[in-house]
């Protein structure tokens with residue numbers, strides 16, 4: 415086993431172990447992938463302010479997200495088809511998160527169902543909700559999340575229609591994978607993955623199949639989203655969802671200050687500044703560059719979280735120092751899951767925590783709550799000089 419020192423090491427193992435179709439599904443952005451690339455490269459533009467001779471003992475990464483204690487302010491983001499990256503992937507990731515002490519967010523488009531994850535974990539997780547036309551389905555989804563004792567709902571508002579990822583079309587992405595000469599040849603080289611999949615019954619969209627009416631082909635993400643997702647979604651509709659769910663509510667997929675104000679008005683407890691990891695509107699601003707304007711608009715009125723592009727504890731520290739109260743990782747934990755299952759998710763969390771904690775020390779900070787812009791060197795005009 416190679417020595418794993420960073421999340422990229424996990425990515426290399428992941429690429430070797432998981433069928434190409436699912437690796438590509440994870441490691442892609444929409445169209446030219448500009449936003450996908452800039453999500454990470456924009457973090458690199460920010461530098462850290464080194465401080466010395468400041469007592470750095472007793473450092474702690476512990477914090478809170480929506481009032482819940484977390485070992486570090488890094489939640490696992492909702493990722494569709496996680497159970498295709500590794501057998502029973504959602505359960506494995508949720509277990510790693512609960513042992514580590516960070517929130518796990520289950521995607522609507524998961525393979526393991528809400529009930530399945532609840533039965534196989536002991537702490538509450540968060541439920542991500544896509545906005546569908548079917549009112550009954552929506553009400554039932556919130557009810558099922560409540561019955562499963564989910565401690566927050568995360569409504570994703572940036573996917574009323576699906577951004578195009580070229581590779582998914584070329585690979586014929588589906589869950590379970592369609593058996594073609596190409597996919598069979600590829601899967602035959604991924605022995606551990608295949609054995610895992612043969613050993614589980616969880617190979618379909620667990621929250622959809624048997625729960626949504628009139629779904630013609632649930633294996634095809636593209637077809638189903640085109641049929642079922644609500645392109646007429648507006649803030650009034652989101653207000654209706656607020657009434658369907660009386661627990662903590664997080665709105666995910668905000669990139670604009672005006673939208674952040676709207677999210678505040680519908681009574682959300684937190685927002686996630688996110689461009690869906692560069693998978694939706696290609697050409698949109700990176701999440702980290704979008705954060706300052708949103709902080710200016712609503713930062714003192716609502717909890718602001720951020721995802722998209724986080725690959726290290728240093729990225730987490732940068733986002734927190736720019737004002738986010740919490741962050742999420744998507745791909746960074748999927749790399750670990752695909753590489754080594756539950757242990758791999760734990761590994762990616764450990765790596766990120768170690769990087770965060772070490773960086774805090776070298777910046778002269780002992781608590782995540784005291785991180786601020788003072789810890790950073792942000793280039794002038796970082797957010798971009800865009801015309802009104």
Ligand SMILES: Cc1cc2nc3c(=O)[nH]c(=O)nc-3n(C[C@H](O)[C@H](O)[C@H](O)COP(=O)(O)O)c2cc1C
Nearest residue numbers: 440491492493494521570690691722723743744745
């Ligand atoms: C493979 C994959 C599937 C995703 N599926 C969902 C999903 O079902 N629901 C959702 O709200 N976001 C989904 N996202 C977006 C993530 O929740 C998150 O916003 C994104 O991964 C953050 O960027 P990062 O991967 O650079 O950390 C997905 C992301 C990836 C990479």
